[in-house]
Amino acid sequence: MIQKSxxxxxxLRLVETLDITPTMYKNAEEKYMALASFLEEHGIKAEIYPxxxxxxxxxxxxxxxxxxxxxDLDFICKVPQTRDQIxxxxxxxxxxxxLKSDKRYADRLKKCGECFTVEYADIGEVGFSIDVVPxxxxxxxxxxxxxxxxxxxxxxxxxxxxxxxxxxxxxxWLTNNPRGFRTWFDEINRPFLKLVRDEQRQRIFKANRxxxxxxxxxxxGLVRSAMQRVIQILKYHRDCYYIHLENxxxxxxxxxxxxxxxxxxxxxxxxxxxVYELLEYVLNELCIYANRQTMKNNVxxxxxxxxxxxxxxxxxxxxxxxxxxxxxxxxxxxWNQNAQIPQVFFKWIAICKNDLIGSLSKEDSEFRVIxxxxxxxxIVQKTWADKYKYNPIIVPRQITKTSKPYREx
Amino acid sequence: MVTLSSKTxxxxxxxxxxRYPGLxxxxxxxxxxxxxxxxxxxxxxQNFTLDQTYRVEIRVPxxxxxxxxxxxxxxxxxxxxxxRYNDGTLCLETDTAVRMRFADGFNLTQWVDEFVxxxxxxxxxxxxxxxxxxxxxxxxxxxxxxxxxxIFEESELRIVFILARYVCEEKxxxxxxxxxxxxxxxxxxxxxxxxxxxxxxxxxxxxxxxxQTIREEIEKYAVARNNQG
Numbered sequence: 001m002i003q004k005s006x007x008x009x010x011x012l013r014l015v016e017t018l019d020i021t022p023t024m025y026k027n028a029e030e031k032y033m034a035l036a037s038f039l040e041e042h043g044i045k046a047e048i049y050p051x052x053x054x055x056x057x058x059x060x061x062x063x064x065x066x067x068x069x070x071x072d073l074d075f076i077c078k079v080p081q082t083r084d085q086i087x088x089x090x091x092x093x094x095x096x097x098x099l100k101s102d103k104r105y106a107d108r109l110k111k112c113g114e115c116f117t118v119e120y121a122d123i124g125e126v127g128f129s130i131d132v133v134p135x136x137x138x139x140x141x142x143x144x145x146x147x148x149x150x151x152x153x154x155x156x157x158x159x160x161x162x163x164x165x166x167x168x169x170x171x172x173w174l175t176n177n178p179r180g181f182r183t184w185f186d187e188i189n190r191p192f193l194k195l196v197r198d199e200q201r202q203r204i205f206k207a208n209r210x211x212x213x214x215x216x217x218x219x220x221g222l223v224r225s226a227m228q229r230v231i232q233i234l235k236y237h238r239d240c241y242y243i244h245l246e247n248x249x250x251x252x253x254x255x256x257x258x259x260x261x262x263x264x265x266x267x268x269x270x271x272x273x274x275v276y277e278l279l280e281y282v283l284n285e286l287c288i289y290a291n292r293q294t295m296k297n298n299v300x301x302x303x304x305x306x307x308x309x310x311x312x313x314x315x316x317x318x319x320x321x322x323x324x325x326x327x328x329x330x331x332x333x334x335w336n337q338n339a340q341i342p343q344v345f346f347k348w349i350a351i352c353k354n355d356l357i358g359s360l361s362k363e364d365s366e367f368r369v370i371x372x373x374x375x376x377x378x379i380v381q382k383t384w385a386d387k388y389k390y391n392p393i394i395v396p397r398q399i400t401k402t403s404k405p406y407r408e409x
Numbered sequence: 410m411v412t413l414s415s416k417t418x419x420x421x422x423x424x425x426x427x428r429y430p431g432l433x434x435x436x437x438x439x440x441x442x443x444x445x446x447x448x449x450x451x452x453x454x455q456n457f458t459l460d461q462t463y464r465v466e467i468r469v470p471x472x473x474x475x476x477x478x479x480x481x482x483x484x485x486x487x488x489x490x491x492x493r494y495n496d497g498t499l500c501l502e503t504d505t506a507v508r509m510r511f512a513d514g515f516n517l518t519q520w521v522d523e524f525v526x527x528x529x530x531x532x533x534x535x536x537x538x539x540x541x542x543x544x545x546x547x548x549x550x551x552x553x554x555x556x557x558x559x560i561f562e563e564s565e566l567r568i569v570f571i572l573a574r575y576v577c578e579e580k581x582x583x584x585x586x587x588x589x590x591x592x593x594x595x596x597x598x599x600x601x602x603x604x605x606x607x608x609x610x611x612x613x614x615x616x617x618x619x620x621q622t623i624r625e626e627i628e629k630y631a632v633a634r635n636n637q638g
Contacts (some may be wrong), residue, residue: 244457244540246540351537365460369460396451403502403528403531404506404541404546404555405499405532405545406492406548407493407552408549408552
């Protein structure tokens with residue numbers, strides 16, 4: 001007898017293994033606070049705070065493709081100077097020089113487009129790296145500009161300017177607002193979080209007595225609401241899917257898009273929904289948005305109402321997923337440069353829905369194979385052992401002699 | 410090349426039915442066997458697993474050079490799929506690729522294992538990801554050339570043609586210069602790929618026939634160009 005609730009619970013168990021552990025969380029906290037102290041000792045009184053998945057509580061382990069892949073934890077390193085007081089190149093140089101001056105950091109340091117990456121190998125587990133993005137406060141002129149255009153001017157106050165690479169070692173300022181985004185996100189997440197907070201904190205405490213002295217010591221950042229879990233599920237499914245495409249890294253939806261879409265859709269959902277109920281709701285909504293590929297705006301509105309989480313500009317037909325904390329940031333701008341991106345995005349969503357929702361009503365063995373294809377056979381085997389398999393002794397045979405389909409005319 | 414006598418076909422079919430108990434012989438006529446039923450494909454590659462059963466019809470010609478063919482009868486393969494003929498026959502591979510394997514001495518069971526099952530695998534993988542797991546052959550004559558690029562392990566078509574001629578017209582001499590013009594000895598260059606064909610009369614016969622086909626295509630192309638110019 002097919003037990004959907006049991007299957008849903010089993011999938012959630014899988015997803016839990018993708019999360020960072022409380023130990024790693026504590027470790028990461030210690031590391032970035034140490035980094036803040038270090039910079040202060042060297043005359044840089046910066047405010048270091050998490051952004052992205054670490055801030056939002058949606059970290060997932062890196063996909064199994066690269067065995068050396070580490071968890072990426074992103075941080076902003078905001079210096080007290082304003083953007084008018086220091087040039088973007090000078091800011092980067094200052095941070096770089098300071099980090100390089102100490103062997104502890106110099107040895108682990110890597111430069112990337114907008115950030116500095118400090119790599120840590122976790123003992124026995126997957127490593128993690130701290131991506132530090134240098135930043136200054138945005139200028140008041142810029143903030144006023146953004147506030148005028150924003151549906152949420154109150155979020156703009158926290159806008160920052162970060163150095164963006166502009167050619168060989170040349171940088172210009174780029175406006176960003178991770179704090180504003182987090183505020184927006186946390187607002188929507190609050191009722192979802194309230195539902196599970198206490199029960200989860202108790203559970204985490206019981207399972208991690210060696211790490212936390214009391215329930216009170218459990219950081220909020222370890223609790224996962226339904227909304228956060230849905231984001232984790234989609235992110236990991238995305239990683240497993242896009243790996244099969246040669247240009248997967250270039251065309252996969254960035255996490256910021258997934259965070260925004262899920263939160264924006266969850267706004268209209270009942271905050272008492274379970275993880276799976278919310279997942280189904282989100283995927284159904286996204287499948288509806290797929291119609292924007294073929295329907296003009298007015299036809300879409302006739303059929304599906306005022307849905308605007310993903311929209312298309314009336315004049316240009318450009319895809320729009322607006323960053324709620326930065327009206328100038330269209331998260332879907334790459335969608336308008338490469339038609340393959342939205343096309344594969346909606347295809348992926350349809351497959352995701354089939355993998356996670358459609359599979360629930362299939363036979364056990366089919367459910368198992370679908371889940372393995374969705375999340376990777378190794379992690380499924382690790383968490384489920386042989387559960388749902390038709391016959392654990394019969395394993396699929398590798399295709400070693402490959403043949404290429406052909407058509408003569 | 411592939412020619413199965415009725416006796417050999419019987420033996421091979423018996424083995425096939427043992428391996429795929431969902432299949433049965435539907436009819437036996439003078440020109441061959443017709444089998445139908447289900448095959449269970451449970452294969453994996455590139456982090457994708459296929460576990461599905463398909464209804465098929467398999468035609469096994471006897472006393473003929475024709476290759477066995479398979480039709481999907483349960484609608485599992487979309488009619489718009491490019492590697493499917495209008496009558497439902499599945500385009501498993503170029504004839505040459507399949508004949509080369511039969512010339513290696515393989516049988517119907519291996520044919521299903523190496524060509525039919527991976528065909529379904531490719532189809533499902535492509536449905537999911539939009540790309541082919543093992544690639545696909547280009548249509549028409551280009552598919553044939555593509556096959557030889559693989560067999561000779563040579564990407565330059567001009568050299569593929571030279572090697573094909575060598576196979577048909579020369580004797581294998583490992584110590585002489587490779588016909589590709591690299592300056593290396595044959596045995597240290599394209600030799601190994603050529604050797605296994607030149608020492609197998611069935612394989613060599615395939616190349617002879619294909620070279621003729623390629624020549625005819627070149628002729629057609631030259632005539633067309635002349636007519637243009």
